Amino acid sequence: MTTHTIAVLADSHGNGTAMRAVLEDAEKFNADEVWSLGDIAFGGPSSEDCYQMLSEVNTTQYLKGNWESAYNMFTSTKKINLDEPTHIYYAMLVAYDYDRFGPERDKQLHSLPMIGRKDIDGLTISLTHNLPTINRGHTLFPVEAQENFDDVVPDSDVDIAIYAHTHTPLWRYTSTEQMVLNPGSVGQSWFTRPKFLANRDASYLLLTLADGKVTDVDFRRVPFSWETEIQIAKDRHFPYVSIYKKLLETGNASTHNAEVLGKINDENDYRETVKAFLKRL
Numbered sequence: 001m002t003t004h005t006i007a008v009l010a011d012s013h014g015n016g017t018a019m020r021a022v023l024e025d026a027e028k029f030n031a032d033e034v035w036s037l038g039d040i041a042f043g044g045p046s047s048e049d050c051y052q053m054l055s056e057v058n059t060t061q062y063l064k065g066n067w068e069s070a071y072n073m074f075t076s077t078k079k080i081n082l083d084e085p086t087h088i089y090y091a092m093l094v095a096y097d098y099d100r101f102g103p104e105r106d107k108q109l110h111s112l113p114m115i116g117r118k119d120i121d122g123l124t125i126s127l128t129h130n131l132p133t134i135n136r137g138h139t140l141f142p143v144e145a146q147e148n149f150d151d152v153v154p155d156s157d158v159d160i161a162i163y164a165h166t167h168t169p170l171w172r173y174t175s176t177e178q179m180v181l182n183p184g185s186v187g188q189s190w191f192t193r194p195k196f197l198a199n200r201d202a203s204y205l206l207l208t209l210a211d212g213k214v215t216d217v218d219f220r221r222v223p224f225s226w227e228t229e230i231q232i233a234k235d236r237h238f239p240y241v242s243i244y245k246k247l248l249e250t251g252n253a254s255t256h257n258a259e260v261l262g263k264i265n266d267e268n269d270y271r272e273t274v275k276a277f278l279k280r281l
């Protein structure tokens with residue numbers, strides 16, 4: 001019997017502490033390979049470390065998340081409104097990752113695919129960050145319409161479609177009962193119900209296939225120390241540590257809070273830092 005144990009993960013968002021915990025957990029269960037569904041970068045202090053860790057295990061699939069797309073877009077076009085606090089925030093985080101990636105990683109990010117496809121003992125599996133051609137948006141949030149989930153599958157040959165992006169683990173079916181799975185998020189687990197959001201552990205999926213059968217779908221939750229992660233952020237002079245701490249502690253992001261971001265930008269002169277970054281890009 002041929003058994004395949006695959007760790008499917010995504011959305012570490014630069015949280016190296018959570019990524020390490022997940023990969024250790026996957027190793028404990030003898031995962032043969034790792035499929036990475038994107039948004040490995042951006043948001044925490046360790047995007048480069050996360051990519052490095054994935055390169056040290058048998059990662060056979062990488063995908064382009066919306067944040068990798070945004071990183072690519074910004075570093076190529078340098079398009080930004082310097083009077084918009086959320087743009088400064090975003091540019092500061094791009095600058096932080098850019099300075100740690102180096103040319104090879106930068107090249108890897110620019111060449112990431114939007115979709116992956118695996119054929120294992122007769123089972124066909126599609127891998128996307130969100131929809132096959134759109135890696136952002138809210139159409140595949142857990143309670144969206146059935147027809148939206150029918151669109152996650154590229155064609156009728158696909159038996160299992162795995163997507164990520166929403167940060168919430170999910171198992172459901174398309175109208176023709178193709179299996180749809182979502183591993184949740186390594187770095188920033190998200191649930192709208194407060195009682196579920198109270199568990200801030202990392203999420204990933206351990207998928208076991210044997211001779212063309214799905215023998216286990218294990219939605220793992222793995223604890224990690226957010227105190228360690230915040231200490232790393234501080235040690236590395238990661239910008240917006242207070243916002244990152246709030247995110248890891250409560251699950252609530254301030255990515256779109258112009259008032260909070262504007263205050264931090266002003267206090268730290270981040271507008272000038274971004275202007276200098278644009279010059280050396």
Ligand SMILES: [Mn+2]
Nearest residue numbers: 039065066165
């Ligand atoms: Mn995403």
